[in-house]
Amino acid sequence: MNAVLRVITLRIGQALATAAVLASLCFVFVHALPGDLALRVAAARVGDERVTPETADRIRREEGLDRPLIVQYGQWMGNLARGDLGRSLLSGKPVTQELTYHAAFTLQLGLIGWLLSYLIALPLGILAGFKPGGMIDRATDALAVTLASLPSFLVGIGLITLFALTLRWLPPAGFRTGAHMVLPAFTLALSLVAFSIPVIRNAVVEVRQSFFMTYARVKGLTPAAAFRHHGVRNAAIPVVTYVALQFAFVIDGFVVIETLFNYPGLGELLVKALIVRDVPVIMGAGLIIGFVFAVVSLMADLVRLWLDPRGLAEARV
Amino acid sequence: MSFVLQPTRERSVPPAISPLVALAGLALFGPFLAPLDPNAQDLMRVMEAPSAAHILGTDHVGRDILSRVLAGAPHSLGLAVLCVAIAASVGVALGLLAANGGKVLRALIMRLADLMLAFPGLLLALLFAGFLGGGIWPMLIGLKLALWPQYARMAEAVATSVLREGHVEAARLAGFPERTILIRHVLPPVLRGVMPLATLGVGQAIMSISALGFLGLGLKPPTPEWGAMINELLPFLTEGFVQMAAPCMMIFLSVLTLTLAGRALASNTTGRAQ
Numbered sequence: 129m130n131a132v133l134r135v136i137t138l139r140i141g142q143a144l145a146t147a148a149v150l151a152s153l154c155f156v157f158v159h160a161l162p163g164d165l166a167l168r169v170a171a172a173r174v175g176d177e178r179v180t181p182e183t184a185d186r187i188r189r190e191e192g193l194d195r196p197l198i199v200q201y202g203q204w205m206g207n208l209a210r211g212d213l214g215r216s217l218l219s220g221k222p223v224t225q226e227l228t229y230h231a232a233f234t235l236q237l238g239l240i241g242w243l244l245s246y247l248i249a250l251p252l253g254i255l256a257g258f259k260p261g262g263m264i265d266r267a268t269d270a271l272a273v274t275l276a277s278l279p280s281f282l283v284g285i286g287l288i289t290l291f292a293l294t295l296r297w298l299p300p301a302g303f304r305t306g307a308h309m310v311l312p313a314f315t316l317a318l319s320l321v322a323f324s325i326p327v328i329r330n331a332v333v334e335v336r337q338s339f340f341m342t343y344a345r346v347k348g349l350t351p352a353a354a355f356r357h358h359g360v361r362n363a364a365i366p367v368v369t370y371v372a373l374q375f376a377f378v379i380d381g382f383v384v385i386e387t388l389f390n391y392p393g394l395g396e397l398l399v400k401a402l403i404v405r406d407v408p409v410i411m412g413a414g415l416i417i418g419f420v421f422a423v424v425s426l427m428a429d430l431v432r433l434w435l436d437p438r439g440l441a442e443a444r445v
Numbered sequence: 446m447s448f449v450l451q452p453t454r455e456r457s458v459p460p461a462i463s464p465l466v467a468l469a470g471l472a473l474f475g476p477f478l479a480p481l482d483p484n485a486q487d488l489m490r491v492m493e494a495p496s497a498a499h500i501l502g503t504d505h506v507g508r509d510i511l512s513r514v515l516a517g518a519p520h521s522l523g524l525a526v527l528c529v530a531i532a533a534s535v536g537v538a539l540g541l542l543a544a545n546g547g548k549v550l551r552a553l554i555m556r557l558a559d560l561m562l563a564f565p566g567l568l569l570a571l572l573f574a575g576f577l578g579g580g581i582w583p584m585l586i587g588l589k590l591a592l593w594p595q596y597a598r599m600a601e602a603v604a605t606s607v608l609r610e611g612h613v614e615a616a617r618l619a620g621f622p623e624r625t626i627l628i629r630h631v632l633p634p635v636l637r638g639v640m641p642l643a644t645l646g647v648g649q650a651i652m653s654i655s656a657l658g659f660l661g662l663g664l665k666p667p668t669p670e671w672g673a674m675i676n677e678l679l680p681f682l683t684e685g686f687v688q689m690a691a692p693c694m695m696i697f698l699s700v701l702t703l704t705l706a707g708r709a710l711a712s713n714t715t716g717r718a719q
Contacts, residue, residue, distance in 0.1 A: 157572075277697055277700040278700070279656055279659075281656060281672075281675065282693050282696060285679070285682070285689065288682065379567070379568055380567035380653075380656070383567060387659075398571070399660050399661075402571060402662060410572070
């Protein structure tokens with residue numbers, strides 16, 4: 129289990145490094161901005177017109193903005209290390225509370241969208257890979273290129289126009305019922321499909337050309353049985369690697385899709401916080417996204433080791 | 446994004462030059478082609494359906510959609526090209542430095558590239574845009590930071606393999622200085638490898654820039670940037686289908702052209718290398 133341990137330490141290290149860099153970057157940004165931070169916070173809290181120097185002074189004292197920068201930085205990092213992300217400048221609620229509330233929505237949407245994307249991409253990719261250059265391959269290739277050229281908000285607007293505004297089958301935005309999930313989940317799934325179809329297809333093509341598949345056929349297995357017994361696991365290796373990479377796209381997707389559908393996930397929280405510069409929330413959302421990214425990479429590494437134990441042998445040497 | 450470049454079929458199509466030229470023309474001359482002032486409001490004629498006066502209709506404050514789409518081309522296309530050009534130059538320079546330099550320098554540059562590559566690009570641009578208050582510069586810096594690693598990786602990989610080849614050794618033995626070898630023997634194959642990536646990258650950058658505009662964190666209205674236009678028109682989706690479709694189609698067609706061109710370039714260069 130040496131390799132597994134190594135992978136875990138590496139990924140945790142990566143997560144911590146990402147978090148530290150993000151946290152420091154945020155701090156630098158916030159304090160490098162022109163203008164008075166306390167005044168900006170006050171403006172975000174009570175509205176631009178009603179800000180007085182007195183409110184700004186009060187906030188400066190309350191938030192400890194009048195202390196030396198190095199002290200503030202130390203406190204910032206210290207609080208983070210203890211899991212205290214501070215309070216939202218806007219709502220006054222603890223950031224961790226805001227994050228867990230919104231993260232549940234994002235997780236739900238992400239899981240459904242991700243499953244949906246593989247329900248679409250796996251059959252199409254495998255069929256395309258079975259007959260490279262055939263009709264299905266050309267059709268899925270065209271589909272993948274088209275979807276890859278559409279930013280997720282265009283896919284979403286298209287789906288809203290068709291299913292919510294024209295056919296009136298589904299609600300255009302919101303989050304109260306299951307029906308509200310359909311369009312955002314499909315939007316996410318279609319953005320993901322664009323890139324998973326070619327990956328699955330190429331993996332299948334490569335496996336089918338390998339010697340062990342020829343051997344399985346020579347030995348008398350049908351093409352389907354040979355693929356089931358010898359192909360699937362081998363073809364899965366690059367696909368699993370890709371799933372982790374894909375997560376980076378998913379994050380970009382979340383931010384846009386949640387804003388479009390007015391869905392209260394992390395992406396929407398982040399965009400709203402960015403617009404009013406609610407720094408603790410921006411930082412918290414950035415940190416949690418970086419953290420989840422590291423966890424997904426870790427899981428992908430572990431699944432890859434399980435699928436392909438050769439990695440274990442190599443790592444021991 | 447490089448997996449999109451893997452040609453799925455054996456073929457050697459010349460890159461689709463004419464759509465690319467059309468795109469470049471649009472980015473350079475778009476604003477001059479606009480029939481009306483893209484920012485001139487006419488509150489008596491809001492959300493008007495397409496007519497002879499306004500071929501693509503008007504938006505919610507009566508601005509001519511066709512003029513706005515044309516005038517927006519340099520913002521959406523030009524910025525994307527600029528962004529990728531700078532990111533690719535920095536990436537190639539760092540990649541060559543890594544391939545040519547010592548062990549420590551290589552490890553430093555490539556680890557940094559790995560770290561940046563693992564970070565979602567739009568998120569980075571978002572953080573910059575959000576903290577620095579929108580506008581062109583934060584967005585460009587964020588996108589460039591996210592983009593350079595793929596070019597550095599490609600340049601490093603190609604340069605490392607080229608530096609081991611016979612003709613490079615011959616040039617070295619012939620007494621050519623290191624700089625000449627880099628420029629004459631290493632840079633051309635590196636650029637050949639980077640070109641398809643960059644073509645595709647411009648498409649990706651168009652998507653990122655329009656996504657930022659759509660989120661209200663990119664170029665500020667009334668700039669006629671396509672993503673920002675979509676953001677402004679979204680509440681009027683039911684009344685103004687054509688108006689909404691115009692910037693949407695511009696984004697889609699630009700990215701599609703660049704994606705197809707990138708693929709064609711990739712299959713051409715890999716064909717030649719064999």
